[in-house]
Amino acid sequence: MKVKVMIPTPLRQYVGNSDTIVVDGESVDEVLRKVADTSVQLKRHLFDENGKMRNFVNVYLNEEDIRYLEREKTAVKEGDVISIIPSIAGGSSTLENDFTYEDIQRYSRHLLLPEVGLGGQLKLRKAKVLVIGAGGLGSPLLLYLAAAGVGTLGIVDFDTVDFSNLQRQIIHSQKDVGRKKIDSAEEKIKEINHNIQVVKHETRLTSENALDIIRQYDIVIDGTDNFPTRYLVNDACVLLGKPNVYGSIYRFEGQVSVFDAKRGPCYRCLYENPPPPGLVPSCAEGGVVGVLPGTIGTLQAMEAIKLILGEGEPLIGRLLLFDAMKMRFKELKLRKNPDCPVCGTKPTIHELIDYEQFCGITPERENDENSITAEELAKRLKSGENIVLVDVREPQEWDICRIEGARLIPLNDIPARVNELNTADEIVLYCKVGQRSAYAVNFLKDIGFRKVKNLKGGINAWAEKVDASMPRY
Ligand SMILES: [Zn+2]
Numbered sequence: 001m002k003v004k005v006m007i008p009t010p011l012r013q014y015v016g017n018s019d020t021i022v023v024d025g026e027s028v029d030e031v032l033r034k035v036a037d038t039s040v041q042l043k044r045h046l047f048d049e050n051g052k053m054r055n056f057v058n059v060y061l062n063e064e065d066i067r068y069l070e071r072e073k074t075a076v077k078e079g080d081v082i083s084i085i086p087s088i089a090g091g092s093s094t095l096e097n098d099f100t101y102e103d104i105q106r107y108s109r110h111l112l113l114p115e116v117g118l119g120g121q122l123k124l125r126k127a128k129v130l131v132i133g134a135g136g137l138g139s140p141l142l143l144y145l146a147a148a149g150v151g152t153l154g155i156v157d158f159d160t161v162d163f164s165n166l167q168r169q170i171i172h173s174q175k176d177v178g179r180k181k182i183d184s185a186e187e188k189i190k191e192i193n194h195n196i197q198v199v200k201h202e203t204r205l206t207s208e209n210a211l212d213i214i215r216q217y218d219i220v221i222d223g224t225d226n227f228p229t230r231y232l233v234n235d236a237c238v239l240l241g242k243p244n245v246y247g248s249i250y251r252f253e254g255q256v257s258v259f260d261a262k263r264g265p266c267y268r269c270l271y272e273n274p275p276p277p278g279l280v281p282s283c284a285e286g287g288v289v290g291v292l293p294g295t296i297g298t299l300q301a302m303e304a305i306k307l308i309l310g311e312g313e314p315l316i317g318r319l320l321l322f323d324a325m326k327m328r329f330k331e332l333k334l335r336k337n338p339d340c341p342v343c344g345t346k347p348t349i350h351e352l353i354d355y356e357q358f359c360g361i362t363p364e365r366e367n368d369e370n371s372i373t374a375e376e377l378a379k380r381l382k383s384g385e386n387i388v389l390v391d392v393r394e395p396q397e398w399d400i401c402r403i404e405g406a407r408l409i410p411l412n413d414i415p416a417r418v419n420e421l422n423t424a425d426e427i428v429l430y431c432k433v434g435q436r437s438a439y440a441v442n443f444l445k446d447i448g449f450r451k452v453k454n455l456k457g458g459i460n461a462w463a464e465k466v467d468a469s470m471p472r473y
Pocket of ligand 1: 261265266267268269270337340341342343344
């Protein structure tokens with residue numbers, strides 16, 4: 001009976017690189033021994049010293065594993081096909097079917113790691129990771145995940161590239177200013193690794209779309225810079241059972257953790273409620289050193305890769321704090337809060353809520369009695385009205401630009417210096433974009449000031465609407 005024997009890739013070198021050998025025989029055993037006789041090395045791979053077939057070699061007759069037939073004694077018919085599959089691999093066939101020579105070269109430093117290897121690289125390729133925000137944290141994250149071969153990268157972003165982003169958002173270049181961040185990010189990812197599938201979600205993540213978007217992915221990486229989105233991402237991940245790789249940055253400090261409610265605490269276990277609006281300034285108002293998101297984003301990428309590989313100790317139940325000025329890392333233990341409203345034993349949140357409202361952010365009203373527009377302020381100042389103008393920004397911002405006639409009282413100094421202000425005066429407060437000054441207006445109203453107003457849109461609105469010569473930052 002002439003049967004065909006298929007030789008797997010790693011063994012072909014012993015049979016003159018042929019992938020099939022035709023042999024005459026009556027049983028699987030007879031056929032394989034004849035094949036082995038063609039090469040001493042092949043024989044060593046297939047049979048042990050006692051002439052028994054090695055147990056890491058699986059043999060198939062046509063589609064059937066011979067262990068479920070009559071093992072080596074299984075009879076063969078004319079035209080049958082015998083396949084030798086070294087069970088150590090699944091590997092050799094994986095190599096053949098799924099990885100190109102280019103892939104092997106590209107990922108060779110990964111393939112050398114026992115913790116990754118071909119199996120791990122395949123996991124990376126199959127992984128679907130969603131990155132929320134293509135900004136400071138998203139930039140290094142996306143570049144490293146693409147380089148590492150994470151097969152599908154989803155990006156949620158609706159912003160455009162601004163000159164003030166280039167100091168830290170390294171996935172974008174000067175030529176991208178004015179372009180959609182999501183398009184610029186996709187281009188850079190493809191330049192690094194054209195095999196990566198980029199899925200663009202050009203939208204603001206909302207309670208309406210978050211579950212549908214996040215559901216499509218294995219892991220979520222939070223690169224957002226505002227509290228409503230942070231709580232939204234957390235709750236959606238808990239509801240869907242997805243791990244959430246968290247990172248945050250401010251000035252010279254950062255935090256990283258992995259929130260996976262199935263195995264540990266969530267963000268709400270850590271911070272049940274957000275700070276009142278305006279108390280914690282955003283990076284746009286408080287500043288951030290350009291390298292910091294690189295450090296934190298890279299740590300997030302590392303955690304995501306560990307989760308995909310199922311290797312190492314993830315930052316579940318641990319909060320890593322980084323202080324760049326002191327160049328120190330500190331680690332705090334996080335515990336799951338049994339009373340957590342979303343992941344506790346008796347959760348009260350079963351669906352996504354209104355996160356703007358939850359964070360105390362009320363939509364800006366056109367005729368808000370507490371605010372004044374840049375145009376109106378300019379008109380009233382020009383007509384000689386007696387208005388006390390207070391700049392609540394920091395001295396380094398005051399150095400960049402200021403409105404003529406203003407006096408500087410940084411937000412944090414207001415309680416101590418409130419006696420410098422007179423309740424009888426008409427007072428307008430301003431900051432960069434109107435958030436900190438709104439906070440100051442509320443503070444002054446609470447202690448009895450009646451005639452205080454907030455400059456809507458801050459000094460940036462003034463630069464845009466009133467004084468075009470003023471730099472915006
Ligand atoms: Zn929780």
